[in-house]
Amino acid sequence: MSVPLLKIGAVLSTMAMVTNWMSQTLPSLVGLNETIAHGGTSEKIISALYPGPDEGWQIYSSASDADGKCVCTVVAPAQTPCGRDPRSRQLRQLTERVQNVTQSMELLDLRTSRDLQYVRDSEVLLRSVENRVKTAHSNPRSLSPKGFQDLKRSVSQLLPLLGVLDQYRADAALVIYLKEEVRNLSRVLAAIQEELGAYDYEELQQRVVLLETRLQSCMNKLGCGRLTGISNPITVRASGSRFGSWMTDAMIPSSDNRVWSMDGYFKGRRVLEYRTLGDFTKGQNFVVHLLPHPWAGTGHVVYNGSLYYNKHQSNIIVQYHLRSRVVLLQRSLGGAGYNNTFPYSWGGSSDIDLMADETGLWAIYTTIPNGGNIVIGRVDPQTLEVRQTWDTGFPKRSAGESFMICGTLYVTNSHLAGAKIYFAYHTNSSSYEYTDIPFHNQYSHISMLDYNPRERALYTWNNGHQVLYNVTLFHVIRSFGDA
């Protein structure tokens, strides 16, 4: 059994190698130098050394402030923005793609290492079983019937691990293939550097697209799974009233580190935007957005640079674009109850809960025809139309909160102390199950609970405290009971 475990280690280090290789070797191959600012900020700064003004791009200044916290690099486009040299522009786009792939790899690496922790934990159990078997083997009499039953139970607890190990082995092959492809790509890029213009950009671009697609499916495979555990909470800050909502952008991939905070559930219009989590923790460096329409509840979400929220005393969803500070869209969520008709157990006009997971944007609500049972709606972020719905059969007023992970809705049974994840609805198979996943509800009044797929964390607003949890996701495991 220890052999497969070693192999998992190999997968991880392979992925780390690919990530390193991509972030270090590749950029320099295409003339892009990357620096990472350390301490106080997690911003990534890219300073570019492009072929120069003749090739169509120009680079300007790079500066850091007095205490060295903020580093700012400006990469300005050429004076002729339409691009005097389309080749250079294409190359730059390509470079950006490679950068994006690099980011994805880092994410993949992070997620896998968390899953690995789960497997490592099982290793402890495995070792103790192994020891007990050894003892029983050398001295069969030492094993009582009860001891034997215990042992059998321990072994059956370990069975799901087999499925995970198989999965990892399959993923390992995929990653090795990916690595080879990246290597091939780099050869091409190196050739370009030597002989700029001598290559067919179209073909190159196509290969990058293909690579991205494969990487995406590899990530989805590794990244998604069933919720099996929730970590201890970390209190990030104590601020605001008893009820509220806070979040970061939930789209993958995104390098946006801003944090938004929306205090209260009734008629609020002030959204505070912090530059980073560090700033949010200290309550510094924020700007205020005054929304043109007030909000209801705490079910807001930031997705792909826009804030989606429920408009006060209506079932209208508003899309507010944060950078341009304008409302892009408004649309009524057909038939959805509002104005505290079908809230979660804590009330607060929490009728409509918007959220995002690995697969996109969702609305959780209910209607009179659905008899107050939770409806899951798949929302198109571009039009706010509901594309598909599922009736979960779970009464919304009996739910504390709910959140979506990998297309599965998880529902808590209360907002108070003792709450647990009690119910799960799988949109992939339109089926539900009752669950018993505990978590520590430290301040005993949760008015917001949302999953952020980018960080694989749960964000909660608990009695005026802003709290984070990590989650453990388990890969899909076939039932080994009947194998």
Ligand SMILES: *[C@@H]1O[C@H](CO)[C@@H](O)[C@H](O)[C@H]1NC(C)=O
């Ligand atoms: C990148 O930066 C390093 C040191 O900062 C330098 O030695 C190297 O030449 C740079 N790469 C390119 C392609 O300019």
Ligand SMILES: *[C@@H]1O[C@H](CO)[C@@H](O)[C@H](O)[C@H]1NC(C)=O
């Ligand atoms: C890289 O990712 C960013 C952020 O997701 C996106 O805006 C940009 O268009 C991507 N670049 C390319 C070339 O795909």
Ligand SMILES: *[C@@H]1O[C@H](CO)[C@@H](O)[C@H](O)[C@H]1NC(C)=O
């Ligand atoms: C990489 O290039 C080699 C030689 O051109 C080719 O045999 C191999 O199939 C390529 N690998 C991938 C994954 O594209």
Ligand SMILES: *[C@@H]1O[C@H](CO)[C@@H](O)[C@H](O)[C@H]1NC(C)=O
């Ligand atoms: C649906 O998703 C759940 C949770 O990720 C998983 O356990 C289940 O096997 C999936 N069902 C199908 C039919 O894919």
Ligand SMILES: *[C@@H]1O[C@H](CO)[C@@H](O)[C@H](O)[C@H]1NC(C)=O
């Ligand atoms: C994210 O927003 C950009 C425009 O800002 C858009 O082009 C892109 O399609 C959006 N992506 C998703 C997944 O909604």
Ligand SMILES: *[C@@H]1O[C@H](CO)[C@@H](O)[C@H](O)[C@H]1NC(C)=O
């Ligand atoms: C919403 O509820 C409040 C208080 O219950 C009530 O005064 C108001 O008329 C309702 N508004 C709508 C649009 O239903």
Ligand SMILES: *[C@@H]1O[C@H](CO)[C@@H](O)[C@H](O)[C@H]1NC(C)=O
């Ligand atoms: C989640 O895990 C990451 C990486 O292991 C760790 O840095 C972070 O502190 C954890 N957060 C919580 C809330 O436990």
